[in-house]
Amino acid sequence: MALPVVVPVGKKTADELRERMVAEIPTMRVGVSTDAGAHYGPVVTAQHKARVEGWIEQGVKDGAELVVDGRGFSLQGHEKGYFIGPSLFDHVTPEMESYKEEIFGPVLQIVRAASFEEALSLPSKHQYGNGVAIFTQNGRAARDFAARVNVGMVGINVPIPVPVAYHTFGGWKRSAFGDTNQHGMEGVKFWTKVKTITARWPDSELEHADSSFVIPTMG
Known part of the structure; x- marks a missing residue:
């Protein structure tokens, strides 16, 4: 990268x-x-x-x-x-x-x-939005840039925004592919088959006899 x-x-x-x-x-x-x-x-x-x-x-x-x-x-x-x-x-x-x-x-x-505002607007308006980095000694400028820039990965005094694989890797706009990112937990979720099990165990035979085919939503 x-x-x-x-x-x-x-x-x-x-x-x-x-x-x-x-x-x-x-x-x-x-x-x-x-x-x-x-x-x-x-x-x-x-x-x-x-x-x-x-x-x-x-x-x-x-x-x-x-x-x-x-x-x-x-x-x-x-x-x-x-x-x-x-x-x-x-x-x-x-x-x-x-x-x-x-x-x-x-x-x-x-x-x-x-100006800072012009520099901020350039990656925000670009059709691609994979990664961006800001180099500064001003903490306020760094926080403002990271919060407002319209890009998927942001580095602060780091040239590559995602330097290790256990962080999620992926951009925004035309730099995005699919509905999830790569690496990290997002990558694990992509390859995970989800199984949902809903169970209810009656406390007594009477309760069991009175059970109806209604999804329990409370209690």
């Missing part, structure tokens, strides 16, 4: 975050699945690689700033692999197609917000 969009509040925060990410991206290691030191591996198929690269091209056409372009990445010894280098967009807006859809690749998009 990964968060494909980051929403810094205020120009100063956005500029500093971008600077730090640009400096960090060259240190990321792309490798095969057996490489324990790799941060991530290839995408699953050639078609999926083409799809992710198509979304990068779409972002450029829509006017987003492509700060780091991961297209054309090649891993030595695995030149035919479905690898894509880390990619970073800045100045993405909610009207852009790459923001509206899920890219499912190593592409991070920066959507700048001028």
Whole structure:
């Protein structure tokens, strides 16, 4: 699970975050699945690689700033692999197609917000509502965000909202499938066949003789 969009509040925060990410991206290691030191591996198929690269091209056409372009990445010894280098967009807006859809690749998009309320409204209005996280030292802002955001899983200073499997995993809106979530007790309930038994044992033969075929609701 990964968060494909980051929403810094205020120009100063956005500029500093971008600077730090640009400096960090060259240190990321792309490798095969057996490489324990790799941060991530290839995408699953050639078609999926083409799809992710198509979304990068779409972002450029829509006017987003492509700060780091991961297209054309090649891993030595695995030149035919479905690898894509880390990619970073800045100045993405909610009207852009790459923001509206899920890219499912190593592409991070920066959507700048001028205020807390604007940042809160972005995931709340999005068609998908799987997971969201807020990073802050302000407890009041964190509680307000968690209570009001229209998303199924919320992390506070945690990048992945559900880090352990015994918590329920599932989103809202178009990120929801079926009528229950996965993992945790919700997952157990999904695989549980419910049996309901209603019983009544009369205290005496007289009571037994007077019994009627009426469901007892009280006493």
